[in-house]
Amino acid sequence: MPRKRKLEIDLGDRSVPIRIGWRTLGEVGPEIARRTGASDAAIVTVRSVGRRYGADLLRSLRSAGIRAHRFEVPDGDATKNLREVERLYRAFLSRGIDRKSVVVALGGGMVGDLAGFVAATYLRGVPFVQIPTTLLSMVDASVGGKVGVNLPEGKNLVGAFYQPSLVWLDGALLESLSPRLVAAGMAEVIKAAAIRDAKFFARLERDLPRLLALEPAALLPVLERSCAIKADVVSRDERESGLRRILNFGHTLGHAVEKARRYRGVLHGEAVAMGMVYAARRSEELGLASAGTSCRLEELICRAELPTELPNLSRKVYLDALRVDKKRVGQKIGYVVLREIGKSDVVELTPAEILPSSFGRRKGR
Amino acid sequence: MPRKRKLEIDLGDRSVPIRIGWRTLGEVGPEIARRTGASDAAIVTVRSVGRRYGADLLRSLRSAGIRAHRFEVPDGDATKNLREVERLYRAFLSRGIDRKSVVVALGGGMVGDLAGFVAATYLRGVPFVQIPTTLLSMVDASVGGKVGVNLPEGKNLVGAFYQPSLVWLDGALLESLSPRLVAAGMAEVIKAAAIRDAKFFARLERDLPRLLALEPAALLPVLERSCAIKADVVSRDERESGLRRILNFGHTLGHAVEKARRYRGVLHGEAVAMGMVYAARRSEELGLASAGTSCRLEELICRAELPTELPNLSRKVYLDALRVDKKRVGQKIGYVVLREIGKSDVVELTPAEILPSSFGRRKGR
Numbered sequence: 215m216p217r218k219r220k221l222e223i224d225l226g227d228r229s230v231p232i233r234i235g236w237r238t239l240g241e242v243g244p245e246i247a248r249r250t251g252a253s254d255a256a257i258v259t260v261r262s263v264g265r266r267y268g269a270d271l272l273r274s275l276r277s278a279g280i281r282a283h284r285f286e287v288p289d290g291d292a293t294k295n296l297r298e299v300e301r302l303y304r305a306f307l308s309r310g311i312d313r314k315s316v317v318v319a320l321g322g323g324m325v326g327d328l329a330g331f332v333a334a335t336y337l338r339g340v341p342f343v344q345i346p347t348t349l350l351s352m353v354d355a356s357v358g359g360k361v362g363v364n365l366p367e368g369k370n371l372v373g374a375f376y377q378p379s380l381v382w383l384d385g386a387l388l389e390s391l392s393p394r395l396v397a398a399g400m401a402e403v404i405k406a407a408a409i410r411d412a413k414f415f416a417r418l419e420r421d422l423p424r425l426l427a428l429e430p431a432a433l434l435p436v437l438e439r440s441c442a443i444k445a446d447v448v449s450r451d452e453r454e455s456g457l458r459r460i461l462n463f464g465h466t467l468g469h470a471v472e473k474a475r476r477y478r479g480v481l482h483g484e485a486v487a488m489g490m491v492y493a494a495r496r497s498e499e500l501g502l503a504s505a506g507t508s509c510r511l512e513e514l515i516c517r518a519e520l521p522t523e524l525p526n527l528s529r530k531v532y533l534d535a536l537r538v539d540k541k542r543v544g545q546k547i548g549y550v551v552l553r554e555i556g557k558s559d560v561v562e563l564t565p566a567e568i569l570p571s572s573f574g575r576r577k578g579r
Numbered sequence: 580m581p582r583k584r585k586l587e588i589d590l591g592d593r594s595v596p597i598r599i600g601w602r603t604l605g606e607v608g609p610e611i612a613r614r615t616g617a618s619d620a621a622i623v624t625v626r627s628v629g630r631r632y633g634a635d636l637l638r639s640l641r642s643a644g645i646r647a648h649r650f651e652v653p654d655g656d657a658t659k660n661l662r663e664v665e666r667l668y669r670a671f672l673s674r675g676i677d678r679k680s681v682v683v684a685l686g687g688g689m690v691g692d693l694a695g696f697v698a699a700t701y702l703r704g705v706p707f708v709q710i711p712t713t714l715l716s717m718v719d720a721s722v723g724g725k726v727g728v729n730l731p732e733g734k735n736l737v738g739a740f741y742q743p744s745l746v747w748l749d750g751a752l753l754e755s756l757s758p759r760l761v762a763a764g765m766a767e768v769i770k771a772a773a774i775r776d777a778k779f780f781a782r783l784e785r786d787l788p789r790l791l792a793l794e795p796a797a798l799l800p801v802l803e804r805s806c807a808i809k810a811d812v813v814s815r816d817e818r819e820s821g822l823r824r825i826l827n828f829g830h831t832l833g834h835a836v837e838k839a840r841r842y843r844g845v846l847h848g849e850a851v852a853m854g855m856v857y858a859a860r861r862s863e864e865l866g867l868a869s870a871g872t873s874c875r876l877e878e879l880i881c882r883a884e885l886p887t888e889l890p891n892l893s894r895k896v897y898l899d900a901l902r903v904d905k906k907r908v909g910q911k912i913g914y915v916v917l918r919e920i921g922k923s924d925v926v927e928l929t930p931a932e933i934l935p936s937s938f939g940r941r942k943g944r
Contacts, residue, residue: 296665300730307732335700338727338738362703365665367672373703374739 219438223357223377223445230377232357232445234437236430237386239267242345243274249379250341252316254281256306258329259320260289263347266390271320271345280316283309287328291477294324294363296372302332316341316379322348323355323482327370330361334376344381349388349399350483353406353440356381358448358461364477368535369469383441385433393519396426398483400518401464403436405490406443408511409460412556414439415514422517460558463550464490466568467524470535474527487520496568497551502561504554511555529574536565584803588722588742588810595742597722597810599802601795602751604632607710608639614744615706617681619646621671623694624685625654628712631755636685636710645681648674652693656842659689659728661737667697681706681744687713688720688847692735695726699741709746714753714764715848718771718805721746723813723826729842733900734834748806750798758884761791763848765883766829768801770855771808773876774825777921779804780879787882825923828915829855831933832889835900839892852885861933862916867926869919876920894939901930 219234233245246252255275259268264286275282285305287298311317317340319329326344333342344356362373388396403425407415417436418425424432444461451458468489471480494508512522524532536547546562553559584599598610611617620640624633629651640647650670652663676682682705684694691709698707709721727738753761768790772780782801783790789797809826816823833854836845859873877887889897901912911927918924 296661300661303730303737304732307730307736335696335727335737335739337736338725338740360703362700365668365672367669371672371702372668372700374700375703 219434221438221441221445224449225377228377230357230359230379230381230445232381232383232441234383234385234434234441236384236434238382238384239270239345239387240274242271242343242382242384243276243278243280245380245382246275246316246318246343247278247280250316250343252280252314252341254283254311254315255318256309256311256315257282257284257318257320258287258302258325258332259284260325261286262289263321263325267320267347267387271318275318283311287325289324291324291364291369291472291482294328295365296363298328299332299335299363302328303336306332306336311336311340313337313340316343318343318345320345320347321351322346323351326351326355327361327373328363330376330378331363331373334361334374339376342376342378344378345387346381346383347387348391349396350402350481351399352383352385352388352437353399354402354444356383357441357444358458368473369477383437385428385430385437388428388433393426395481396428397519398481398487400425401483401487401490401515401520403440404511404514404518405461405463405486406440408490408494408552408555409463409550409558410443410447410556411439412554414443415555419514422514426518456560459548459560460550463552463558464488464493466536466547466549467492467532470532471525471527473535474525474531484521487515487518488522488524491515491522492524493550494552497553499570500551500563500567502551502553502559507552507554511552526575529569529576532569532574533565536568584799586803586806586810589814590742593742595722595724595744595746595810597746597748597806599748599750599799599806601749601799603747603749604635604710604752605639607636607708607747607749608641608643608645610745610747611640611681611683611708612643612645615681615708617645617679617706619648619676619680620683621674621676621680622647622649622683622685623652623667623690623697624649625690626651627654628686628690632685632712632752636683640683648676652690654689656689656729656734656837656847659693660730661728663693664697664700664728667693668701671697671701676701676705678702678705681708683708683710685710685712686716687711688716691716691720692726692738693728695741695743696728696738699726699739704741707741707743709743710752711746711748712752713756714761715767715846716764717748717750717753717802718764719767719809721748722806722809723823733838734842748802750793750795750802753793753798758791760846761793762884763846763852765790766848766852766855766880766885768805769876769879769883770826770828770851771805773855773859773917773920774828774915774923775808775812775921776804777919779808780920784879787879791883821925824913824925825915828917828923829853829858831901831912831914832857832897835897836890836892838900839890839896849886852880852883853887853889856880856887857889858915859917862918864935865916865928865932867916867918867924872917872919876917891940894934894941897934897939898930901933
């Protein structure tokens, strides 16, 4: 069995511990007790995940003297909304969840974002622990402290920066994922390498088959490095005023696709994969990236069986997304470009520069 | 004209500037521009306040090159809820409010709490300025960074700690208040003195008539001292884990009254006044306060024409309030008691200790 790995996100006055291991869910209870001193835990999860892992988690919490309460939310990003937030507030109240309680998010990014936002705002904030169960949420959503929900107008338009007391990564939880979901998570791993670490990118090129097969010896160091890259960026810029924006590589137009599809049929990682390939190509076209960069990125994404082309939606869909994107500052859009593999930058571009006039379907169809 | 007064709430890595003056609304625009660099301002206000002061504020913002957008919310604490929060999010989006914008709360505590919570969570947080227009919000709500909204189950059960970039107190805005509203605000001034500063309490006893008449020379130093007391407590305990709880003096049962009245007919300051007198008497009865403390407090509250008796509601109303109170920790309630004038403490008491069995109407009526 591979050794356990520890990582700390250093945020000045605070530090967020990340624990990475294999088949470690049974050990999380005592660690939560030690970190939060909670008497009660409000476990937020979706039905399928709760069925699979809920009993182990409850047992582990009880072994540490924590009373556990389970709260189910409907699956799917479409229900990451204010209605669910309010329902959880009121369910928490009715079960006596108070400031001595901890909110435990057991699930994918949607559960972490939603439960995290509730934790950040219920009684003006209660402690919060992330137990991500998808690759995407392990390497991305559970690191960085971004929590929030969607509005009909767009993704994550409401939220907060709220750091968990503990992030618990048990790689074995990924065994129940479909290959498609593993691949979608790999998109954010590839992103982390592409924007920040050429050597790590080369490692992914080498180990991809073993990673997609979830071999622990290959997987755990990759989980660690992905989290470390994100943690490093976040710790330098917790509030997303500068550097952190590079983490949005591929996301601006990816969001447009997710929104046009109403968050159905396309996974976040898939949308990001398309957005990254587009952004890399556009970076080259604008003379911002070195030649060959986009092809190399595209090849790895393709090998991971991720889509590489943005769908031919109407031009307006993409333009509208730029307009309500929360990264918008004034007229120009802070768009993340790739300079080369392992190096990225935020460049202020006009919508027309991001989307050349040939891009997207015209109204007449 | 009295001199302008400056105060800083020191929170370690951040500092919240409070500016106190008389007829200074016309000067706020350039200060907001300097503090936030905002291109746009989302002014959140209620109709009556917007009519009276909106034009002056807009002019001042425009003089500083800031585009101003006005958003009206319905008056009254009953509409400080999640529905209004969502309405504001979506109205902000439709008017293009982004991260380069500042949210300006122009109004009483309800407007500040609501607009502040929206500012804290819209796009994961945008800058926020408080321009309180009631005495209550000048000395209490706008200092300390607590923002939030009510749930049907109780007051302020949802919220965040979010510090404004600027708090602007223009004492002349109080001239349009009814005597009843001035008195209600005075309740929190008296609270600040009672829990923390015996000398200040004596000053209030001396100056009360001039304060109720809003004489600037008497009023401005009292605004400053009230804010300073709260700022001092908050800066020692921003997250309300210890000392800060003394600011809840009179609030626990006050909330019960507000809730039973559905936030209508009784002003927050009035409810707090009743709660303070009750808490002071109970402190003496429990042997926690020196003799005479409650009478002296009651006299000042009475002279301010504030109510001194909790209404004879059913016992269950008061007990229920203790149960969902967000200050609840486990079985006991952290209840703020007065030791003497100028000195308070949080004591863990059972509901039965806070409410002796003789208190409140029985079911049979």
